[in-house]
Amino acid sequence: MKNVNEFKGKKIIVLGLARSGRAVALLLDKLGAEVTVNEGQALEESPQARELVEKGIRVVAGGHPLELLEEGFELMIKNPGIPYSHPMVTAAKSKGLPIWTEVEVASRVYPHSLIGITGSNGKTTTTMMVAAILEEAGSQPVLAGNIGFPASEVLPEVGADQQVVMELSSFQLMGVEEFHPHIGVITNILPSHLDYHESFEEYIQAKWTIQAQMTQDDFLILNGDQALSQELAPGSKAQVLIFSTKEKVNGAYLEQGDLVYQGERIMAAADLGVPGEHNIQNALAAILVTKLLGIDNQVIESALSRFSGVRHRLQEVGTVDGIQFYNDSKSTNILATQKALSGFDNARVILIAGGLDRGNDLSDLLPDIQGLKALVTLGQVGPRLELLAQEAGVASHPAQEVVAATKLAFELAEKGDVVLFSPANASWDMYKNFEERGEVFLAAVKELAEK
Template sequence: MTPVNEFNGKKVFVLGLARSGRAVALLLEQLGAQVTVNEGQALEDSPQAQELLGQGIRVVAGGHPVELLDEGFELMVKNPGIPYNHPMVVKAKELGLPIWTEVEVAYRVYPHSMIGITGSNGKTTTTMMVAAILEEAGRQPVLAGNIGFPASEVLPQVTTEQQVVMELSSFQLMGVEAFHPHIAVINNILPSHLDYHDSFEEYRKAKWAIQSQMTADDFLILNWNQALSQELAQETQAQVLAFSTQEKVNGAYLEDGYLVYQGEPVMLAAQLGVPGEHNIENALAAILVVKQLGVDNEAIQRALAAFSGVKHRLQEVAEIEGVRFYNDSKSTNILATQKALSGFENSQVILIAGGLDRGNDLSELLPDIQGLKAMVILGEVAPRLEALAEEAGVASYPASEVVAATKQAFELAQKGDVVLFSPANASWDMYKNFEERGEVFLAAVKELEEA
């Protein structure tokens, strides 16, 4: 861990626990800060709060009294999931406190070369692809951020021989100042999390913050299929490298079925271990990252051919009686489901979709669902999905929840078909998060396997 004196004696307010809050509180205490943790859960319901108390860290649990902030704090470090309209955050703004996420604290104890990856869709898969290639090349990748372990838990232990790969959400990036990756990827920027961000413009700024400290010695990797990326490329000090499935670019692109880096074929797209055009984009981004680190084509080929996907992101689960099952629970928006469908022949797909109704324009899905074998629909948005299916000329079947939907889809399928669980909507009407929803689907498929 790099010696850091800036936190010694500083009064720091940590808002919210979970894993990242616990990790940053322990790190700040180690760095000599006077830490107060504020957790909404009651003390008896929060093992993390009890642990911190046992370590001698001050914890105020069971609510968020705004008067706590009148104690002369110099910094707030908030859990990324807590929105900026939360009363404690509003009060901190009024007091002029810097408001960071734990990524910023962690970076200051490890200000060395790292890779940062963000985007509305594809960031988890790209992060895992990069890590898989670096592992194959013997580069000792360490995952942190929005995937793996909290940055403030991992980075203090990392050596300069290891390569840090960080997946970063817009929530995390809204709270960074000095954070400075050597290589950054923005897979895409599309309307998302607008219930957290006040506007698309605020969301865009949060994503764009990943490059705010980058210089001409750094590399920013952008999706050239997006007009917005091309516009933003004019607004960075970093060297811009592009990836595209539509044209030759300064970077990596798809040409004659090959993934090509700066004119050199790296591997056939058909060799990728995961289907879909979106995974070709993810692979191109990953190739650009590792090529800046000198990784050879053989390591890239081996890693990407063996790459089987990320849990809940177009994850191939099983084949039962010739029917393949895919878990794409992480598809919480329309674009993600469009990308998932692009990897299959619609006439062989039974799509399970539905969830929280956020009022999205479902008509954007219309061309993508035409020709589907069937749809099984569920959740709050089901009536609107039923109308959409009818407009597309696709038979739809209602289901009360994911287990019933999975069984219904299997009954409709024949050998050679695909059951694709790609909801296109958030999970919160029925499940705690997309992971829980995906686990229910996985359990339902396992039950069918064992029947």
């Protein structure tokens, strides 16, 4: 850990706990800051808050009193999930307080170079692909940020011989100032989280912040299949490398079924361990990162051919009576489900989809569901999906929840078919988050396998 004095004696308020809030509070306390944590949960309901109190850190729990901000704080560290419209945040802004996320604090104590990966879709899979390649090469990659462990918990302990790979959300990137990856990746930028961001333009700017501190000695990897990337690229000081499934570019690309880096064949796209065009894009991005790190082609091919996906992200669950099951609970928007379907023959797919109805236009999904063997619908948006299926000429079957949907899809399937759980909608009408929803699906498949 780099010896940092900038936080010593500084009055800092940490807004919101969870794992990242706990981690940054402990780090700031270690760095000599005068820390106050403000947590909405009551003290008796929050083990993390009680732990901090036991360690001598001040915690104001059970609400967010605005008068707390009259105590002369110099900096606010905000939990990424707390929106900027929150009264405590707007009050802090009105007082001129800098508002960071814990990623910024962690990066200031970390003396080595790191990899930062963001994007609307694919960032987790790309991060895990990079980690898999590094592991195959004999390295010990450290995952941090939006995946693995909070940066404030991990970065102070990482040695110079380890490579940090960080997945970063737009929520985290909105709260950085000096954060500086040596290699940055933006997998894609698509309208997302617009209930958090005031506009798509604000969301784009949040993602683009990943390269704000980059210099000509750094590398920025962008998606050449997106016109937006081409528009943004000239605005970066970093060396820009491109990945594309459509054309030969300065970087990594798909050519006659092969994944190619600057003219060097790496592997056949068909040999990737995970299906779908989107995973070809993710793999091309991971190839660019690891070639910049000097990894051998054979190592990359070996790792990517054995990569089986990420939990809840087009995760191959297994086969029951000759029927394959895939868990893509992370698909909370139409584009993610479109990409998931691109890896399969619709005639052999029973798709389970549905969830929270945000009033989105579903018509974009119409061409992608045509030819499906069947569609099993769920949740608030289920009736609208049934109408879409009718328009597509696809048989639809409503289900009340994920377990029932999984059993119904299994009954509709035959040997050689695929049951794809890719909801295309958020989970919050029925489940706490996509992880919980995905775990229910995994348990349902396990139950089918044990019968």
